[in-house]
Amino acid sequence: MLLFHHPISAPSRFIRLMLAEYREDAELREEQPWQRRPEFLQLNPAGTLPVLIGEAGVAIVGAFAISEYLDETRGPMMRDSRLMPDSPLGRAEVRRLVDWFLVKTEADVTRALARERVYKLQMSPAQGGGAPDSTVLRTARANIRQHMRYLGWLAKSRDWLAGERLSLADLAAGAAVSVLDYLGEIDWTAEPAARDWYHRIKSRPSFRDLLADRVRRLPPASHYADLDF
Amino acid sequence: MLLFHHPISAPSRFIRLMLAEYREDAELREEQPWQRRPEFLQLNPAGTLPVLIGEAGVAIVGAFAISEYLDETRGPMMRDSRLMPDSPLGRAEVRRLVDWFLVKTEADVTRALARERVYKLQMSPAQGGGAPDSTVLRTARANIRQHMRYLGWLAKSRDWLAGERLSLADLAAGAAVSVLDYLGEIDWTAEPAARDWYHRIKSRPSFRDLLADRVRRLPPASHYADLDF
Numbered sequence: 136m137l138l139f140h141h142p143i144s145a146p147s148r149f150i151r152l153m154l155a156e157y158r159e160d161a162e163l164r165e166e167q168p169w170q171r172r173p174e175f176l177q178l179n180p181a182g183t184l185p186v187l188i189g190e191a192g193v194a195i196v197g198a199f200a201i202s203e204y205l206d207e208t209r210g211p212m213m214r215d216s217r218l219m220p221d222s223p224l225g226r227a228e229v230r231r232l233v234d235w236f237l238v239k240t241e242a243d244v245t246r247a248l249a250r251e252r253v254y255k256l257q258m259s260p261a262q263g264g265g266a267p268d269s270t271v272l273r274t275a276r277a278n279i280r281q282h283m284r285y286l287g288w289l290a291k292s293r294d295w296l297a298g299e300r301l302s303l304a305d306l307a308a309g310a311a312v313s314v315l316d317y318l319g320e321i322d323w324t325a326e327p328a329a330r331d332w333y334h335r336i337k338s339r340p341s342f343r344d345l346l347a348d349r350v351r352r353l354p355p356a357s358h359y360a361d362l363d364f
Numbered sequence: 365m366l367l368f369h370h371p372i373s374a375p376s377r378f379i380r381l382m383l384a385e386y387r388e389d390a391e392l393r394e395e396q397p398w399q400r401r402p403e404f405l406q407l408n409p410a411g412t413l414p415v416l417i418g419e420a421g422v423a424i425v426g427a428f429a430i431s432e433y434l435d436e437t438r439g440p441m442m443r444d445s446r447l448m449p450d451s452p453l454g455r456a457e458v459r460r461l462v463d464w465f466l467v468k469t470e471a472d473v474t475r476a477l478a479r480e481r482v483y484k485l486q487m488s489p490a491q492g493g494g495a496p497d498s499t500v501l502r503t504a505r506a507n508i509r510q511h512m513r514y515l516g517w518l519a520k521s522r523d524w525l526a527g528e529r530l531s532l533a534d535l536a537a538g539a540a541v542s543v544l545d546y547l548g549e550i551d552w553t554a555e556p557a558a559r560d561w562y563h564r565i566k567s568r569p570s571f572r573d574l575l576a577d578r579v580r581r582l583p584p585a586s587h588y589a590d591l592d593f
Binding site: 181193196197208223231234235285 | 409410412418420422424425426428429430432433436437452453455456457459460463464467468471514
């Protein structure tokens with residue numbers, strides 16, 4: 136399998152974590168969506184990440200479609216390590232939280248910070264590259280607190296974010312938080328329960344590859360790869 | 365079951381269509397999400413629509429979680445009328461398109477037009493009500509063309525949008541298009557294949573309730589409920 140991804144894209148990281156948890160190998164290919172490469176737009180006319188070329192050679196587009204596809208085709212063999220609960224209501228709660236972290240947190244916080252602080256470094260001036268827009272940064276940063284508070288509340292109320300077992304909800308949150316943590320945007324003193332949860336998920340073998348990611352011209356926050364942050 | 369919805373919310377309409385296609389009755393309750401009612405925020409801290417109170421009395425939040433829940437619990441009994449294909453790759457294509465119409469079209473076009481032209485009529489000045497912002501309207505309207513072109517391309521290439529059978533992809537597109545059509549925002553002469561497809565889906569019994577919707581102070585475009593538009 137082949138995954139088109141970007142290291143500072145939370146939905147891409149979500150699928151990388153899921154592939155690792157389900158012990159699937161996929162070749163990673165970095166895509167810069169703002170280039171709007173015609174070959175990539177043929178795979179995904181929306182021009183967004185991630186896109187997985189599955190074992191049948193067909194493009195599976197978007198974190199939502201890919202995660203459900205991987206769970207449908209691999210989940211049943213994972214038994215107790217399956218990342219989706221068995222009950223329809225349990226699955227609904229996991230999907231609500233995947234949506235929260237990969238659509239809402241993405242729109243309120245992550246996409247803006249990734250674009251302003253990372254993508255703009257890699258874009259040409261004609262593509263919109265250049266200095267970050269301080270108004271956009273300020274709005275996104277103001278929103279982080281609410282999202283971290285909700286994460287803290289979930290982490291305090293439950294063993295894992297969607298209930299008793301690790302699920303796709305934890306991977307979605309881990310993907311979003313790890314992007315923000317790379318950028319040094321998280322105040323870990325404010326939400327101790329969220330910090331404990333992140334410590335647990337960050338220590339999983341599936342996280343290793345993400346912690347080794349480095350973006351050209353922007354090294355991670357000093358504690359980013361530290362398991363005792 | 366009880367569905368919290370708004371008549372001019374595409375994700376709410378998507379679930380209403382699905383409930384009708386699966387012949388499920390649900391009481392409809394109109395929610396104005398900008399009111400941020402504490403009781404509603406308890407059901408869904410994201411404050412978004414739709415929310416379904418299922419037969420177990422538990423809140424199922426968001427179009428993505430609700431549609432998968434209804435398909436998991438009702439789909440198998442629907443046999444040939446099931447709105448999700450049997451193959452994992454077929455399902456991935458349906459999910460890609462649901463995502464396209466309910467996340468991308470929503471962000472590029474529908475949410476902005478609904479907010480500027482409808483919600484602002486119903487909001488108090490303190491809530492952000494008032495005249496539409498012409499810059500926002502202009503941007504959203506410029507994006508409609510690209511979305512209608514893509515819909516036209518899908519309608520020309522396939523029997524239904526995701527393949528040979530009616531699926532959730534058609535309901536998601538129908539929900540988004542019907543909101544824009546209520547508002548008279550669609551130029552039907554530009555995309556004849558999209559028009560033929562919309563004519564087919566609009567004629568289904570599941571669409572009847574949507575065509576009877578009326579918003580206070582904003583009557584629909586004259587052809588909105590007309591099956592020979």
